[in-house]
Amino acid sequence: MIAEAFVNGADGIMVVGCHFGDCHYITGNVQGKIKVGLAERVLTYVGLNPKRVAFDQCSSAEGERFVKLVTTFNEGIRELGPLGTGDRLELPELKERLPIARTALAKEKLRWVVGKFTVFATEGNKYGEVFTEHEMWRTLDTIVMDEVATHEILRELGQEALAVTDLANRLKLPPPHVLRYVLALQRRELVDMVGVDGSSPRYKATDRAVQAA
Amino acid sequence: MSKKRIIVFGGDAAGVAAALQQAEAGMQVTLVESSPSLGGELLPQTKIVDGDSPFLQPDLEALRKHPNIEVITNAVVVKSMSANGKYTFQIKRNTPRVDMEKCTDCKECIRVCPIHMYDDFNEGVGFRTAIDYFNPETAKWGEYNIFKEDMPICQATCPANLNIRSYAALIADGKYAESLAVIRQRLPFALSIGRVCPHPCESACNRGYVDEPIAICALKRFVADYEMHNQIDPPVEVPDHFHPEKVAIIGAGPAGLSCAFFLAKAGYHSVVFEAMPEPGGMFRYGIPEYRLPTKTLMHEINWILSHGVELRCDTRIGKDTSFEDLQRDYAAVFIGVGAWTGMKLGIGGEEMEGVVDGVRFLREANMGKKVDMKGRVIIIGGGNVAMDAARVSWREGFDEVHVVYRRTRKEMPASPWEIDAAEHEGIKFQFLVAPVEVIGDKGRMTGLKCLKMELGEPDASGRRRPVPIEGSEFVIEAENLIAAIGQRPDVKFIPEDGGFDITRWNTFAVDQETFQTNVPGVFSAGDVETGPDIAIRACANGRKAALGIARHIETKRRQAA
Numbered sequence: 001m002i003a004e005a006f007v008n009g010a011d012g013i014m015v016v017g018c019h020f021g022d023c024h025y026i027t028g029n030v031q032g033k034i035k036v037g038l039a040e041r042v043l044t045y046v047g048l049n050p051k052r053v054a055f056d057q058c059s060s061a062e063g064e065r066f067v068k069l070v071t072t073f074n075e076g077i078r079e080l081g082p083l084g085t086g087d088r089l090e091l092p093e094l095k096e097r098l099p100i101a102r103t104a105l106a107k108e109k110l111r112w113v114v115g116k117f118t119v120f121a122t123e124g125n126k127y128g129e130v131f132t133e134h135e136m137w138r139t140l141d142t143i144v145m146d147e148v149a150t151h152e153i154l155r156e157l158g159q160e161a162l163a164v165t166d167l168a169n170r171l172k173l174p175p176p177h178v179l180r181y182v183l184a185l186q187r188r189e190l191v192d193m194v195g196v197d198g199s200s201p202r203y204k205a206t207d208r209a210v211q212a213a
Numbered sequence: 214m215s216k217k218r219i220i221v222f223g224g225d226a227a228g229v230a231a232a233l234q235q236a237e238a239g240m241q242v243t244l245v246e247s248s249p250s251l252g253g254e255l256l257p258q259t260k261i262v263d264g265d266s267p268f269l270q271p272d273l274e275a276l277r278k279h280p281n282i283e284v285i286t287n288a289v290v291v292k293s294m295s296a297n298g299k300y301t302f303q304i305k306r307n308t309p310r311v312d313m314e315k316c317t318d319c320k321e322c323i324r325v326c327p328i329h330m331y332d333d334f335n336e337g338v339g340f341r342t343a344i345d346y347f348n349p350e351t352a353k354w355g356e357y358n359i360f361k362e363d364m365p366i367c368q369a370t371c372p373a374n375l376n377i378r379s380y381a382a383l384i385a386d387g388k389y390a391e392s393l394a395v396i397r398q399r400l401p402f403a404l405s406i407g408r409v410c411p412h413p414c415e416s417a418c419n420r421g422y423v424d425e426p427i428a429i430c431a432l433k434r435f436v437a438d439y440e441m442h443n444q445i446d447p448p449v450e451v452p453d454h455f456h457p458e459k460v461a462i463i464g465a466g467p468a469g470l471s472c473a474f475f476l477a478k479a480g481y482h483s484v485v486f487e488a489m490p491e492p493g494g495m496f497r498y499g500i501p502e503y504r505l506p507t508k509t510l511m512h513e514i515n516w517i518l519s520h521g522v523e524l525r526c527d528t529r530i531g532k533d534t535s536f537e538d539l540q541r542d543y544a545a546v547f548i549g550v551g552a553w554t555g556m557k558l559g560i561g562g563e564e565m566e567g568v569v570d571g572v573r574f575l576r577e578a579n580m581g582k583k584v585d586m587k588g589r590v591i592i593i594g595g596g597n598v599a600m601d602a603a604r605v606s607w608r609e610g611f612d613e614v615h616v617v618y619r620r621t622r623k624e625m626p627a628s629p630w631e632i633d634a635a636e637h638e639g640i641k642f643q644f645l646v647a648p649v650e651v652i653g654d655k656g657r658m659t660g661l662k663c664l665k666m667e668l669g670e671p672d673a674s675g676r677r678r679p680v681p682i683e684g685s686e687f688v689i690e691a692e693n694l695i696a697a698i699g700q701r702p703d704v705k706f707i708p709e710d711g712g713f714d715i716t717r718w719n720t721f722a723v724d725q726e727t728f729q730t731n732v733p734g735v736f737s738a739g740d741v742e743t744g745p746d747i748a749i750r751a752c753a754n755g756r757k758a759a760l761g762i763a764r765h766i767e768t769k770r771r772q773a774a
Contacts, residue, residue, distance in 0.1 A: 113327045132382040143327045183339030188324045 002039040002053065003102035012052040012077035016069065019057050027118060029057065034117045037137075041144050042104055046097040047089030051076055100155065104147040113143055149173065149181055154190065154205050161194045161204035185209075216241045216281075220302060224251035224286065229276055236281040244276075245304060248334050249287040249358035250347030251276070273348075287358060310359035311344065318346070318357075330360075367414035367429060373399050373753035377414060377429055384432055390445070393436045397447075400752055401474040402467060404441060404513045405496050407434025408505050410749050411597070411628045441509070447516050452480040455521065458544035458766050459484060463530050463706075466494020467748045468549035468739025470517050471755030472762070477520035479763040484543070485522060488529040492518075494551055495740070496748065498576040499598075501605045507579075531706030544769070545734050545762045548707075548721065549755060552700040552740035558593065562651030563696075567658035571598045571697025578605050589613040591661050591689060593648055594697035595625035598745075600632060602695045603640045614640045615689060619647040619666050619679045645679065649686065651694060660690040702741040718744050727761030728754060736762055 002013050015036050017029035036055040044050045054073050058066045084091030104110060117136055124130040131139075152171050156162060164182055168175040182203055185191035190209040193201045217240050221232045224246030232244045244251075251273060276282055285304060292303035326342035334347045341347075344359045367377045376395050383392035396403045410430050418426030440447060460476055462469045465487035473483045491497055492514050496505060518524055530536055539546050555570025557563060571594065590611045592603045595618040607614045616635070618625060621644045625632060636642065643663075650662040665685035668677040701719045714722040714731040721730050721737040728738045738754035740746060 109325050109327050112325065130379075132379065132386050132388070134386045135378070135382045142329070146327075146329050180339045184329065184342075187339070187341075189320060190324070 002036065003043060003098065003105050006043065006048065006052075006083070007098045007102050009083065011080075011083050012054070012073065014054045014056065014070070014073045016056050016058050016066070019059055022059060030118055031115075035114055038110065038114050038140060038144070039101075039105055041137075041141065042101045042110070042148065043098075044088075045144055045148050046101045047087055047094045048098070048101075049080060049087045051080060052083075052087075097152075100148055100151050103151045103155075104144070107147070107151075110143065110147055113140065146181075149177070150185065153178065153181055153185065154209055157191055157203055157205040158210050161202040163197055163200040163202050165200060167203075218243065220245060220300070222246075222290070224248075224284070229272065232282055233272060233275060233279065236279050240281065242282045244282060244284045245288055245290065246284070246286045247289050248347055249307075249309075249360075250334065250356040251284065251286060286356060311357040313357065316357055320346075322357075366417045366419055367427075370417040371414045371753075372747070372750040373756070375399050375414075375433075380436070381427060381429065381432055384436055389436050389439050393440060394448070396433060396436070399756060400749070401471055401517050402496075402513060402748075402752055403433055403437035404509055405467075405505055406749055406752065407431070407437050408509070409496070409500055411747055413747075441512055449516070449519050451477050451520050454480065455482050456480050456766070458770075459542075460545045460547060460762055460766075461486065461539040461543035462547045462549065463539070464488075464494060464549040464551060464739070464741075465492035465514075465524060465526070466549055466551050466739060466751065467496055468551075468741075468751040468755035468758075469494065469547065470514065470522075471752040472547050472549060472736075472738065472759045473522040474517045474520060475756045475759035476762060477522055479759065481544075481763060481766065482521055482523070483547075485524045486528045486530055486534065486539075487524065487526045488550075490526055492524055492526060494549075498579045499572060499601075500579075501575065501601050501608075502579065503604070503608070504601070529706070536707050536711070540734070544766050545736060547755075547758055547762060548730075548735065548737040548741060549739040549751070549758075550702065550704075550706075550741045551751075552702040552745045554701045554703045555696060556699040556701060558648060558696045558698065560648055560650055562653055562658070565651055565653045565658045566656055567653070567692055568651060568694045568696065571602045571695050572700050574602050574695050574697075575605060578609060587612060588693065589615065589689075589691035590693040590695060591691045592616045592695045592697055594618065594699075595620065595627055596697065596699070597627045597631060598700070599695075599697035600627045600635050602697050603635050604631075604638060606693075606695065607635075607638055607640055611693070615691070616640060616642045617646050617648065617661075617663065617689070618642070618644055620668065620676060621645060624676045643689075647679065647681065652688065658692060658694060660688045661694060662686055662688050700740070700745045702744070704741065720744050724761075726757075727764065728758035729761055729765065734765065736765075 002015075005013050015032065017023070017032050020029060023029045033055050036053065040050050040053040043053060056069050058069060080086040084094055087094055089097065117140075120131045121133055121136055122130070149171070153167065156167060156170060162170075164179045165175050167182070168178040171178065182191055186193070186203070190206055191203050192206050194204045195202050219235050219240045220243045221228050221235070222245050224244055228244065228246070229251060232242045236242045276284065285306065287309065288304050288306040290302050291305045294301045322344045323342050323346070326344050328343035329340040330343065332339050332341035334341060334345075344357065346357050348356070364374065365378050368374055371377065376398070380392040380395040383389075383395060393403060400406060407430060412430040414429050415421075415426040418429070420427050458481060460481055460483040462473050462483050462485045465485045469485055470492070473485055476483050485492070489498060493510050496510050497507065528534060530539065536546075553572055555572050562568075571592075575598070587610065590606050590613070592599050592606070592614065595616075599616060603614050603616050622632065622642070645666040645668070646663045647666050648661055649664050651658055652660050652662055663686065665682045665687070666679035667682055669680040670678060672678040704713075704715060704719055704721070707713055712732060713735075716722050721742050723730050723737050723742055728736050728742070730737050736758045738758040739751040742754065743750060
């Protein structure tokens, strides 16, 4: 939903939850904080300024605090200016990449991992290993990179068949990395080879991948 | 008469071909492969080269159908024995983590698996997911598995298997108390080990391939120092009720105190007998003050003792109390007396005044014994004890300190940073020199006759053996000599008719799981079990021995009931 707002032209999003321990759904605000954190990371990765996403806590009785939070956030966004100024990427490019963040955040992979976050950080995994928040975020960071690259590749290959080098030029990623992603996608039957151009094969997204998107 | 049996290791194209060939020749073949799937090295993008036939594809179909071939995947050989022209192998099969009866090969798990890892099965050509079918050709036979990494390499390398990944990450999160608690699950000596450990974990660290290893040892020292410098009282967590049995521990060194600490955690009181006037063992009397200050060490030892551990210093077993008394009065006895006897050089004139061994020299320096320290001193040896002795003697006021080593700097077993520091401080090194004879006047040493060496063929330890150069004798004039060429345990305090299994290195032979000696109820760990080794190993084995002792006492209690 956060990415959706940016795709539709919002300049900033602030999520305000209850204080920890006050949640009607017991751990809803803990999960919420992590989810907003994840959205922030994905959006930052596609070129947004992380200051445009904020998570804060405030109870329904703290009117003054709420006003203060909103005013401060509003001032911060005003200083940054509209979407595309003060961000890592300029507007047309950013606009193009924001839907990738939306897809990545909507897909099951990131949602499942983020759902396991609190479990792994408190109770531990099936092998009884408890991870620190730092480690969880570090793992999530690599998954975010993976997911964004994967969805970028799938989007390009969904439109036309491309060789790895052309794909790498378009995505501004090193060709060896792109090759790995493409091969991994091929293993999952989301990308298939459709022809050979001289010595380099051309890949295209499979029907399954197009349908899923 | 059964058929001849043949075992083939490795299920790549060559291994499969060999297995097929042997099976065709009428042999009973067993094929063992470490990954869950056959046909490693099969490159999935071989389609690029040729339309339909991947060039490395082994004939898996034939392999599966052949009646004479048994395939064991996801398994490694742990032991091989040969006798009477026959080989016997012990094979360990790794845990299968996918129920193949339920798997329908829909590949849905692979599509959503969040872990992208180096594809070791395909030599890193692409990514692989944590759950994977490895070889697409065999996927339909059901060779899915979840690949779970073992311990991180640092944790596996550490003798104590400290959970380094967690405690380093907790420091990154700023959770120092939690980080220290993780360390103390397996090691009570965070302050001391953080200072003196030669950190094999850092040598193994994968980050070293990128730039520098993670400074694991310094991180440990940092959290421990943080607690000490901020006057935070370290938590003392012991069970509410202790068991009635008591354990006697001989030697208040790294092994003995670790053992006492973990016994207290398990609910057993122990009495630690120490021959020296103060506890700490080699931490106190072997490691110089500049590497591990006594005040710091005592801070840590006092904390360990506050777990309900009784300490009796100045009590030498065999003199003040007999070993049999301990065996009679206590439920179990732990021997952690270390290796305190310096090895003799085995050259002439060694009994002369001015010649001393490394550990004794360090012990006396640590006890503050003042001796006449002037003139020149020669240190023989290239280990960390030699470096400590050299740097201590330089601090004690010798005019010149020479380290004599019979190989070159590259072969020195001492930690490289210790060698660098010693050189930086002004200690002189003489490489490829071996002592021949101590020369002296009226029983007082005046010099050392040496021989120049050159490096020959590598010996059993993999280091090049020094070979003497004929007629190259020369004399180094010096008034003192410290021989730091190794130590041995002294086990004379145990009764001769005790029936202990003592190895030819004067160490106890113990069970490597429980650390029990061949005499029931007597356990041993530390240098007296391993021979001279690093402190962290003594701590690690002391902990294992504590668990062994607890188990031993419980078994006895159950048998009595």
